[in-house]
Amino acid sequence: MPELPEVETVKAGIAPVMEGQVIARADVNRPDLRWPFPTDMAARLSGQRVLGLRRRSKYILVDLASAETLLIHLGMSGRMLVSGQKIGAFHHPHPAPAKHDHVVFHMENGARVTFNDARRFGAMDLMQTAEQENHWLIRDIGPEPLGNAFHETYLIEKFKGRNTPVKSALLDQRIVAGLGNIYVCEVLFRAGIHPARKAGKISAKRVAALVPIIRDVLSEAIVAGGSSLRDYRQSDGELGYFQHVFQVYDREGADCVTPSCNMQIRRIVQSGRSSFFCPQCQR
Ligand SMILES: [Zn+2]
Numbered sequence: 001m002p003e004l005p006e007v008e009t010v011k012a013g014i015a016p017v018m019e020g021q022v023i024a025r026a027d028v029n030r031p032d033l034r035w036p037f038p039t040d041m042a043a044r045l046s047g048q049r050v051l052g053l054r055r056r057s058k059y060i061l062v063d064l065a066s067a068e069t070l071l072i073h074l075g076m077s078g079r080m081l082v083s084g085q086k087i088g089a090f091h092h093p094h095p096a097p098a099k100h101d102h103v104v105f106h107m108e109n110g111a112r113v114t115f116n117d118a119r120r121f122g123a124m125d126l127m128q129t130a131e132q133e134n135h136w137l138i139r140d141i142g143p144e145p146l147g148n149a150f151h152e153t154y155l156i157e158k159f160k161g162r163n164t165p166v167k168s169a170l171l172d173q174r175i176v177a178g179l180g181n182i183y184v185c186e187v188l189f190r191a192g193i194h195p196a197r198k199a200g201k202i203s204a205k206r207v208a209a210l211v212p213i214i215r216d217v218l219s220e221a222i223v224a225g226g227s228s229l230r231d232y233r234q235s236d237g238e239l240g241y242f243q244h245v246f247q248v249y250d251r252e253g254a255d256c257v258t259p260s261c262n263m264q265i266r267r268i269v270q271s272g273r274s275s276f277f278c279p280q281c282q283r
Contacts, residue, residue, distance in 0.1 A: 002074045004178035007058045009225030010080050017111035018050045027104040038126040057141050057177035069129040075121030084112035141177045152208035159207050162199040169199035182249045185276045189248040194282045195275040248276040
């Protein structure tokens with residue numbers, strides 16, 4: 001499932017062909033994905049100039065000249081493919097229209113941006129740009145982890161008295177936006193905190209230390225994603241799914257990367273999801 005850095009990478013990949021450009025025509029090939037598409041979506045997108053692309057949590061927001069914003073959620077398996085015109089490094093011939101190509105943006109510049117989603121957990125919606133923060137998918141989301149509203153005092157306050165495991169607290173989108181299972185595992189390893197430790201029982205000093213670690217882990221992954229875009233020629237035009245080197249995620253039974261540690265990474269299941277951690281380095 002794409003997490004914040006992957007969404008950021010997809011956004012960076014489609015921005016060069018969409019920003020400032022006109023959507024000559026939008027093809028909407030089915031009535032819904034996870035939820036029904038908004039009324040007249042194709043007509044509301046066709047002919048619109050794209051003012052800019054933003055990201056909020058794991059959503060890509062496409063601001064249109066009509067004062068509407070298109071929200072794109074990649075869901076579990078949603079992918080963006082760029083094809084058509086040679087612009088920058090993102091030129092790729094697109095294979096014949098696939099059955100999972102649900103929405104296609106034909107840009108006036110000749111580029112084509114395709115949303116392909118085999119499992120259809122993705123979503124698209126249109127809203128008034130000015131009403132963005134009131135959209136039902138956005139209104140309850142906490143601050144952006146890379147933004148100024150997310151800071152040490154804030155996180156200490158949010159963790160205070162909380163009886164849930166720190167893993168669940170960091171996955172709680174009302175506390176901080178966009179963190180998913182993979183990066184929370186990595187953050188907790190770097191912080192030396194056991195994923196089952198109760199959030200409210202962690203000292204303020206250790207909670208505060210989580211903030212720069214979260215920023216670092218996400219920023220490093222975004223940089224890795226940016227590099228993957230530059231090395232893109234060998235791929236088939238798919239954006240955002242790059243190979244990471246994780247320290248604990250999906251490494252059950254492998255040696256801990258801490259030089260002084262001779263333990264193996266363990267996996268436990270919390271709220272139905274795997275947590276990977278080192279029992280020696282994380283307390
Ligand atoms: Zn270790």
